[in-house]
Amino acid sequence: MKRIIPAVLLLIALLAVGCSQRANTYFEKKLTFPDILTSDQKVKLAAYIVPTPQQYAWQQLELTAFIHFGMNTFTGREWGDGTEDPALFLPTDFNAEQWVVALKQAGFKMVILTAKHHDGFCLWPTQTTAHSVAASPWRNGQGDVVREVKEACDKHEMKFGIYLSPWDRNAASYGNKTKYNNLYTSQLTELLTQYGEIHEIWFDGANGEGPNGRVQEYDWSRFYHVIDSLQPKAVKAIMGDDVRWVGNEEGLGRETEWSVTPLNPDINESILSENERLNLSPTTSDLGSRELITDAKTLYWYPSEVDVSIRPGWFYHEDEDDQVKSLQELAEIYFRSVGMNSVLLLNVPPDKRGRLHDTDVERLRQFGNWISSIFQDEKLTDGEIAWKARSG
Structure with missing residues (x-):
């Protein structure tokens, strides 16, 4: 059975497994990256974000x-x-x-x-x-x-x-x-x-x-x-x-239509600044490339x-x-x-x-x-x- 862990424990998990996620560790719907991660580590972690049951x-x-x-x-x-x-x-x-x-x-x-x-x-x-x-x-x-x-x-x-x-x-x-x-x-x-x-x-x-x-x-x-x-x-x-x-x-749909994306689903203006920083909207052609992930602070299953x-x-x-x-x-x-x-x-x-x-x-x-x-x-x-x- 997979185990969902809070994002705040990510840094501890990374240090414990050398930035290589264990097969039973996942992050449901959202993952915020610690600042210390490299681009490659961010891309690898994107594969461990999962949907909610709904x-x-x-x-x-x-x-x-x-x-x-x-x-x-x-x-x-x-x-x-x-x-x-x-x-x-x-x-x-x-x-x-x-x-x-x-x-x-x-x-x-x-x-x-x-x-x-x-x-x-x-x-x-x-x-x-x-x-x-x-x-x-x-x-x-x-x-x-x-x-x-x-x-x-x-x-x-x-x-x-x-x-x-x-x-x-x-x-x-x-x-x-x-x-x-x-x-x-x-x-x-x-x-x-x-x-x-x-x-x-x-x-x-x-x-x-x-x-x-x-x-x-x-x-x-x-x-x-x-x-x-x-x-x-x-x-x-x-x-x-x-x-x-x-x-x-x-x-x-897009040629590459990702479920994991930096596009922030929160529509409150105070939070949408991150979408503006990444130049993202629902109509943006690229919502999930490696380049975007490496520049993102948070990823979502969306x-x-x-x-x-x-x-x-x-x-x-x-x-x-x-x-x-x-x-x-x-x-x-x-x-x-x-x-x-x-x-x-x-x-x-x-x-x-x-x-x-x-x-x-x-x-x-x-x-x-x-x-x-x-x-x-x-x-x-x-x-x-x-x-x-x-x-x-």
């Missing part, structure tokens, strides 16, 4: 699905402004199980739902705002998209995650630091206490400094504490400290998530029905994401009916069959598949 379980998924569904589905927009009438939300044939079954059959392991996008419209009957499904005519105001998707995931043994946009263009309190952070914390708490186990919470970097002129200072430490307290098995993604954004929305949509837009638009990515395009994305040490988060947006379009479902079927066929015969192990992440 990060490890997440990386085993490989294929996860994004579901962008909400007010924008019915207005034809990508970013709503928060003034939309809740009556516009009216799926005519909502079927969350159809989504989950299509994704499950294609080999996906988790569904992440946009519980609230930037327009502030909530897909569950929240107590924090009237701008939700409870004010819509769908299901006579008694509907709950989050619950129906979660129940479908549970039925078909799929993991479930939540996207909750910090930017809220409907909330009157947005821009008032304390009031809005209280509202957002309440929304997080509802989602993390009313729907069973949640495996990923996906934040978003958009913060509204341009379109509506209101600037909100988010209390990230508080948000993290709520998640860690209520859903300890969940990873915090993108603006979180467990999973980082790959840096683009094209479905392309794996990459590749988000991309199967269509040009993130939400459904009828005029994009003939622009669904081809199997060849999806295959290239697979190799450039999963094949580049990342988890693929493929967005498949339901239409106004509340169903995945037939074209999308067929492409998912083809994609799943392609993955199964191309990896079913492992030449290096006499036909036995050595890597079992996809099949659990």
Whole structure:
């Protein structure tokens, strides 16, 4: 059994083993170097940084699905402004199980739902705002998209995650630091206490400094504490400290996509100075080379998530029905994401009916069959598949 030791004991361990780590000594998620280390010693120690159990379980998924569904589905927009009438939300044939079954059959392991996008419209009957499904005519105001998707995931043994946009263009309190952070914390708490186990919470970097002129200072430490307290098995993604954004929305990982990186996941400005010193951001082309490691003071296990949509837009638009990515395009994305040490988060947006379009479902079927066929015969192990992440 491996032994995790605090970073403060590193110097003692180094002196005891002559800077050559023992096989059962590892550092979980983070390692701060003593000043006395040479460049070669830093590089060697980078191999002994390991993920948390939550990060490890997440990386085993490989294929996860994004579901962008909400007010924008019915207005034809990508970013709503928060003034939309809740009556516009009216799926005519909502079927969350159809989504989950299509994704499950294609080999996906988790569904992440946009519980609230930037327009502030909530897909569950929240107590924090009237701008939700409870004010819509769908299901006579008694509907709950989050619950129906979660129940479908549970039925078909799929993991479930939540996207909750910090930017809220409907909330009157947005821009008032304390009031809005209280509202957002309440929304997080509802989602993390009313729907069973949640495996990923996906934040978003958009913060509204341009379109509506209101600037909100988010209390990230508080948000993290709520998640860690209520859903300890969940990873915090993108603006979180467990999973980082790959840096683009094209479905392309880096040629060398490292899980161990000097990129500091802490988004507090007082700490980000180290990222500035190293000239690092999620979009930097080099996040893990030997040169970077030797110049770093601290290393983190901070794996990459590749988000991309199967269509040009993130939400459904009828005029994009003939622009669904081809199997060849999806295959290239697979190799450039999963094949580049990342988890693929493929967005498949339901239409106004509340169903995945037939074209999308067929492409998912083809994609799943392609993955199964191309990896079913492992030449290096006499036909036995050595890597079992996809099949659990």
